[in-house]
Amino acid sequence: MTPDAILALYEWVIGACFRCGDANLFVTPIDAVVTPRGERYPLAACGGCVLDMEEERRRFAERKGEKYHPGRLGRPPA
Structure with missing residues (x-):
């Protein structure tokens, strides 16, 4: 899958x-x-960082012998 995809x-x-x-x-x-007081601070990532994290996920899935599904950062596992 291409980076743009x-x-x-x-x-x-x-x-x-x-x-x-x-x-x-x-x-x-x-x-x-x-936080322990219940304050919520959202986290967001730019395109370059998303691609880096997706590559980390792909390599992790490969090491575990699992199929990699892109587009799931910030979402519960399927």
């Missing part, structure tokens, strides 16, 4: 990337940090 699996908004720290670029929601 992987990125097309996500919804994008303008924001800041939690992983590289860049701001005012297109990001996709990934997860959230919830």
Whole structure:
């Protein structure tokens, strides 16, 4: 699957990337940090970081002998 096809699996908004720290670029929601007091801080990642994390997921699936399904960052496992 091409990088553009992987990125097309996500919804994008303008924001800041939690992983590289860049701001005012297109990001996709990934997860959230919830503090012990219940405060919720959303985490989003830019396209470059999404592709890096997807590659990490692909290699992990390969090592475990499982099939890799892109586009599931921030979503529960299928």
